[in-house]
Amino acid sequence: MIKRAAMLPALLVLVATACTATVSGTASDDGTVVSGGGVDASFVRNTDGGSIDRLAATVITDVRTFWQQQFPAVFGKEWADLSGGYYSVDTANAEAPAPPCTDSPQDVEGNAFYCPTADVIAWDRAALLPVLRDKYGEASVMLVLAHEMGHAVQRRSGITPQAERADPERFPTILIEAMADCYAGAFVRWVADGHAQHLHAGKDRLDRALASLVSFRDPVGTSPGASGAHGDAFDRVSAFSDGFEQGAKTCSEMSVDNRRFTQRSFVDAQDRSQRGNMPFGDFLNAMVPNVAGYFTGALSGRQWPAGQPPQVRAGGHPTCPRADQGPVALCPDNATVELDQISTQQLHNEVGDYATGTVIAGRYALAVLAAAGRPQEGPDAQRALLCLTGAYTGALLTGVGEFTLSPGDLDESIQVLLAYDYPGRDIAGNAISTGYDRLAAFRVGTLRGPGSCW
Known part of the structure; x- marks a missing residue:
C-alpha cells in the first residue's frame, strides 16, 4: 500500500496483546476429480503409467473432447488434435528422455508447457503435478493442463508465435496468458456442469484449485508489458472466472482494447x-x-x-x-x-x-x-x-x-x-x-x- x-x-x-512456478507446502486431501480411476495413459509419451500420468491423461482426454465440441462453435472449423502429442517428463532422472523443444529433462522442472513449433504439451510428473495435487487437489492439475491446451487453441485460431512477434502491442504476453486462463475456465465450467466423461468438479473444489493459480502469478512488481508476463493473481483469477461464467467465445474475443489488467510495477x-x-x-x-x-x-x-x-x-x-x-x-x-x-x-x-x-x-x-x-x-x-x-x-x-x-x-x-x-x-x-x-x-x-x- x-x-x-x-x-x-x-x-x-493499539492495545498490546511458459508457465513456471515453485510450489511448496504440506499435503492436504481435497478428494478427487476423476471418476472410475481415469483413463489408460499409454498415449502419453515417456509415461511411467503411474497415478500422476493417469490423472494427466484423464484431463487431456476430456479437454480434447471439450474442444472437439466447442472449437467448431467458436471458430467455425474442426478441431485438430496436437500433431506432436503429449509428453510426461521425469525431471528427477537426468537420464530421462527430454521432450521436444528442450535439451534435457531438467529444462521442464517445475513446469508444464505448450510448444507451438512442435505442437506438443509436456509436464513435469516428478516436481510439479504431484506437488500441485497434494497441496491443492486434483482440480489444480486440471487447471494447469487445460491452460496449456488453451495455448494450442490459440495456435489453431491464428494467434501464432509469428503473429505475436509481428504485432506485440496487439498480442502482449499478458493477454495471451489471460486467454489461456479463460479457456481453462470455460473447460472447468463444462466439467462442473456434468458434461465430461471422466472428470467432475463442483465449485466446492475450485477454491483450492484457484489458490494454485494464485501461486503461478508473476512476482510482485512485474511490469504488465514484460516479456513473459502472466498477470497478477487478480488478473489470472479474473480471466479464469470470465471463461467459467461466459464461455470460450468470450475468451476468443479478448483483446488489449477490452481487457483491463491490474498488474503494475513499483513506482518508488x-x-x-x-x-x-x-x-x-x-x-x-x-x-x-x-x-x-x-x-x-x-x-x-x-x-x-x-x-x-x-x-x-x-x-x-x-x-x-x-x-x-x-x-x-x-x-x-x-x-x-x-x-x-x-x-x-x-x-x-x-x-x-x-x-x-x-x-x-x-x-x-x-x-x-x-x-x-x-x-x-x-x-x-x-x-x-x-x-x-x-x-x-x-x-x-x-x-x-x-x-x-x-x-x-x-x-x-x-x-x-x-x-x-x-x-x-x-x-x-x-x-x-x-x-x-x-x-x-x-x-x-x-x-x-x-x-x-x-
Missing part, C-alpha cells in the same frame, strides 16, 4: 523496498480515515446513523457483535469497528497489509448497508458488502485521498477472500460459502464501481 502524503498523526490506540524505491507493505500501525492509522471518507461519499447524501462513520477500536477479539463476524467486527449499537489486534497483525504479516485492509473495508461496507437502509443479513447483503469492498479497492487503483494500491495488494485481497469467509460475513455472522463466489462479488465492485452493488 502506497501512502502518497506525509504520515498522519496517530488515530488509533521505498515501496519496492517494503514490497508494497506498510508497517501494521502506520497502515491502520492511514487507512481508517481513508476508508471512512470513501464510504461517506458512497452514501450520496445519506447520513451515518451515529452522525459519523464508525470508529476503529483495536484490542482483543471483538465482543460487541450479536454474532461472530471474525477478527474484525462492526458493532452497530455503538457505531464502532472492533479489531482483534493479534489476529489482524498476524494476517498483515503473513499475507500483506491489504489483506487486513480488505477485512476492514468489508466491515465499513456492512455499515454502509445499514446507513442506506439496506438489508444487513442474507445472501443479498453478503454479495453487496463484498461488492462494496471491491468498489473501494477498485477506487484505490487510481488513488483515494492519501492512498493508492501497491503492486501485490490485489493479490492479498484474492488470497484472503479465497481462504476465509469472514471478510464477507453479514451482521448475523453468515457468509457466501465458496471463495469462488466471494471473489465473484468482489470483482463486480472492483471493476464496475459502487453503482453495481445496489
Whole structure:
C-alpha cells in the first residue's frame, strides 16, 4: 500500500496483546476429480503409467473432447488434435528422455508447457503435478493442463508465435496468458456442469484449485508489458472466472482494447523496498480515515446513523457483535469497528497489509448497508458488502485521498477472500460459502464501481 502524503498523526490506540512456478507446502486431501480411476495413459509419451500420468491423461482426454465440441462453435472449423502429442517428463532422472523443444529433462522442472513449433504439451510428473495435487487437489492439475491446451487453441485460431512477434502491442504476453486462463475456465465450467466423461468438479473444489493459480502469478512488481508476463493473481483469477461464467467465445474475443489488467510495477524505491507493505500501525492509522471518507461519499447524501462513520477500536477479539463476524467486527449499537489486534497483525504479516485492509473495508461496507437502509443479513447483503469492498479497492487503483494500491495488494485481497469467509460475513455472522463466489462479488465492485452493488 502506497501512502502518497506525509504520515498522519496517530488515530488509533493499539492495545498490546511458459508457465513456471515453485510450489511448496504440506499435503492436504481435497478428494478427487476423476471418476472410475481415469483413463489408460499409454498415449502419453515417456509415461511411467503411474497415478500422476493417469490423472494427466484423464484431463487431456476430456479437454480434447471439450474442444472437439466447442472449437467448431467458436471458430467455425474442426478441431485438430496436437500433431506432436503429449509428453510426461521425469525431471528427477537426468537420464530421462527430454521432450521436444528442450535439451534435457531438467529444462521442464517445475513446469508444464505448450510448444507451438512442435505442437506438443509436456509436464513435469516428478516436481510439479504431484506437488500441485497434494497441496491443492486434483482440480489444480486440471487447471494447469487445460491452460496449456488453451495455448494450442490459440495456435489453431491464428494467434501464432509469428503473429505475436509481428504485432506485440496487439498480442502482449499478458493477454495471451489471460486467454489461456479463460479457456481453462470455460473447460472447468463444462466439467462442473456434468458434461465430461471422466472428470467432475463442483465449485466446492475450485477454491483450492484457484489458490494454485494464485501461486503461478508473476512476482510482485512485474511490469504488465514484460516479456513473459502472466498477470497478477487478480488478473489470472479474473480471466479464469470470465471463461467459467461466459464461455470460450468470450475468451476468443479478448483483446488489449477490452481487457483491463491490474498488474503494475513499483513506482518508488521505498515501496519496492517494503514490497508494497506498510508497517501494521502506520497502515491502520492511514487507512481508517481513508476508508471512512470513501464510504461517506458512497452514501450520496445519506447520513451515518451515529452522525459519523464508525470508529476503529483495536484490542482483543471483538465482543460487541450479536454474532461472530471474525477478527474484525462492526458493532452497530455503538457505531464502532472492533479489531482483534493479534489476529489482524498476524494476517498483515503473513499475507500483506491489504489483506487486513480488505477485512476492514468489508466491515465499513456492512455499515454502509445499514446507513442506506439496506438489508444487513442474507445472501443479498453478503454479495453487496463484498461488492462494496471491491468498489473501494477498485477506487484505490487510481488513488483515494492519501492512498493508492501497491503492486501485490490485489493479490492479498484474492488470497484472503479465497481462504476465509469472514471478510464477507453479514451482521448475523453468515457468509457466501465458496471463495469462488466471494471473489465473484468482489470483482463486480472492483471493476464496475459502487453503482453495481445496489
